Amino acid sequence: MVLIGFHASHEQIGPAKLLQAVRDAETVGFDGAMCSDHLAPWSRAQGESGYAWSWIGAALALTQFPIGLVTAPGQRYHPVITAQAAATLAMLFPGRFWAALGSGEALNEHVTGDEWPDKERRDLRLRESAAVIRALLAGERVEHHGEVRVHEARVWSRPEAPPELLAAAVSPETAAEVASWADGLITVGADPTAVAQTREAYRDAAGGGPLAIQIHVSLADSDAEALALARDQWSHATAPADRMWELEQPEDFEALADPTEEKLRSAVLISDSAPDLAERIAEVALGFDRIYLHHVGADQTEFLGRCESELLPALRRLL
Incomplete structure (x- = not known):
């Protein structure tokens, strides 16, 4: 069975609210969770960055499902x-x-x-x-x-x-590099072709263990609202990929971002329809054992409500 997990974004949500969000995620039916481990947010609009290791202890104590972090x-x-x-x-x-x-x-x-x-x-x-x-x-x-x-x-x-000590890799080259020591792989992306190449590179290099993927999504009452949410909170993802690892400040990402609709939709699955979003998630996540959904909004309440009533049931039918 494919694990469907919730991604807790420290860059966007303060530790106390994020703790409540992960508890709510378990209540609505997610199978596990993961979190980022940042010292700084990607942009000033995000504006948070709690300490992941302190937080994850509290999150594990107040839930029953597995939780990990990328560090x-x-x-x-x-x-x-x-x-x-x-x-x-x-x-x-x-x-x-x-x-x-x-x-x-x-x-x-x-x-x-x-x-x-x-x-x-x-x-x-x-x-x-x-x-x-x-x-x-x-x-x-x-x-x-x-x-x-x-x-x-x-x-x-x-x-x-x-x-478990998984390896985090975005490119096929890195996925092949880490295959020799990792217990599994986690990658991130919204392009089915690109993530498949990374997944296959890891397996082709004899990488074992589970394959996990984090997918950024924006689900709102209208497509325009979902797009605006992605533009406000996740524009940094449109900065040139070859510069992402070198930039030092949130302002640097803001300066290089190109938050056109085309670029945003290539980085985030944007929709007002839970069934449509479920189909697109399933397409991206084909061949993965664990899926972690990251709703890019700073408020997770409405998203988690729609996960319980619409998104998770639709996604489980497709996996």
Whole structure:
């Protein structure tokens, strides 16, 4: 059975309201949830960025379904700290916490004052960080000198079974790169062809485990309202893809955004019809084991209501 999850967007919603939203998501019938791990929002219009690791502990305590996060070890987080945090959550909530490891964006990582590496070095740093985290979760004492440095580290409180460590990848090239170490893959997108290429690249490189996808959607009473919502809250997604990882400030994304209707509709599934939206989600998510829906509005109440009455039943019939 395909898991249908709710994406909790820290960039757009304050921690308390987001906590209520994830509780409501479980009530209306979602099977799980995930969240972003940002220090800054993508745009000033979003205007939030709560600390994901604190929040996810509260969210797991107040729900019963699995919740994970996408995080970037190696710069803002030392991988030893990531391993310790993941171990504690996995002990407190056995079988319910997972993490997806990615190479990160300058938006969140530049604050350390360290050099932001090029793509090749970021990928190497991620691979080293994943190996360090796995070793620590296995109870090993770790010494490592490379893109990350670790001196005689151990994690003392560890779960009986380590949490899933998925890899986050957007491009086919990155998906193939992470296949050697990941427990599964999570990607993001609204283009069926593009996400299929990423999915297939991971499997072709012998990547195992579950395939997950996050899909941005905007559902409102009218198509015009749904489009306006996407333009207000998710315009940063129209910035040039090759610049997304290098920009440091929300203002930088705003300056490069091209929020034309065509560009917005290529990044976000926009609709006023739940059955139509369900069909488009199913098309994008073909071949994936887990789907995480992110409604790009800052208020999730109406969306969750329509999920319960319309969207989730329609989507389950199609999967």
